[in-house]
Amino acid sequence: DAGVTQSPTHLIKTRGQQVTLRCSPKSGHDTVSWYQQALGQGPQFIFQYYEEEERQRGNFPDRFSGHQFPNYSSELNVNALLLGDSALYLCASSQFRGAYEQYFGPGTRLTVT
Amino acid sequence: TQLLEQSPQFLSIQEGENLTVYCNSSSVFSSLQWYRQEPGEGPVLLVTVVTGGEVKKLKRLTFQFGDARKDSSLHITAAQPGDTGLYLCAGEDGGTSYGKLTFGQGTILTVHP
Numbered sequence: 144d145a146g147v148t149q150s151p152t153h154l155i156k157t158r159g160q161q162v163t164l165r166c167s168p169k170s171g172h173d174t175v176s177w178y179q180q181a182l183g184q185g186p187q188f189i190f191q192y193y194e195e196e197e198r199q200r201g202n203f204p205d206r207f208s209g210h211q212f213p214n215y216s217s218e219l220n221v222n223a224l225l226l227g228d229s230a231l232y233l234c235a236s237s238q239f240r241g242a243y244e245q246y247f248g249p250g251t252r253l254t255v256t
Numbered sequence: 257t258q259l260l261e262q263s264p265q266f267l268s269i270q271e272g273e274n275l276t277v278y279c280n281s282s283s284v285f286s287s288l289q290w291y292r293q294e295p296g297e298g299p300v301l302l303v304t305v306v307t308g309g310e311v312k313k314l315k316r317l318t319f320q321f322g323d324a325r326k327d328s329s330l331h332i333t334a335a336q337p338g339d340t341g342l343y344l345c346a347g348e349d350g351g352t353s354y355g356k357l358t359f360g361q362g363t364i365l366t367v368h369p
C-alpha cells in the first residue's frame with residue numbers, strides 16, 4: 144500500500160518565478176492538506192482540499208494556491224516566489240471524517256535564490 | 257490564533273536515560289497528535305489522543321493528554337540511539353478549524369550511545 148507521495152523531491156527556483164508541487168494521497172484518503180516547514184520550525188498549515196474545494200486556509204497570501212483533482216491528488220502553486228518561500232513543503236492526506244489524523248509525504252525541498 | 261509550546265527545544269541524553277517532552281497551550285484541542293520526523297523526511301504519526309486524561313503506550317513511549325485537553329506529554333523510557341529525531345506535537349480544535357493542525361516548534365532529541 145503506497146503512502147503519500149510527492150514530486151519533485153528538490154527544486155531550485157529564482158525569485159519571481161512560479162512553482163508547482165504535486166501530491167498523491169495514501170490509498171483510501173480523500174482529503175489533502177499542505178504545510179510549509181521552515182528550517183528548525185514546526186510545519187505551518189497552508190490549506191486543505193476536500194471534494195476538489197479549498198476547505199480551510201492558514202495565514203498565507205494569495206500567491207499560494209492549490210487544486211485537487213477527481214482522483215484526490217493535489218497541486219500546490221506558488222507565484223512570484225520570494226527568498227522567504229524557501230522551505231520544505233509537506234503534503235498530508237487523511238479521510239475527511241478523521242481529518243485530524245494526517246499522514247505526511249516526504250516533502251519537496253524548495254530553494255529560492 | 258492557537259499556539260502550542262513545546263519544551264525543551266533541545267534534549268541531549270545518554271542511552272538508557274528517561275526523558276519527558278511537554279506540549280502546552282492556553283487553548284482546548286479536540287485531539288492532539290505526536291509525530292516524529294527525521295532529517296529530509298516527512299513527520300511520521302506516532303499517536304493520537306482525543307479524551308482528556310487519556311494515556312496511550314507505544315512500546316517505550318507513553319503519551320498523556322491533559323484533563324482539560326490543553327496540554328500533553330511524551331515520556332520515553334530507556335532511550336535508545338534509534339529514538340533520535342525531531343518530536344512534534346500537533347493539535348486540532350475541531351469546529352470551524354476541523355482538520356487544520358497547529359504544530360509546536362518541535363523538540364530535537366539526540367540519544368548518544
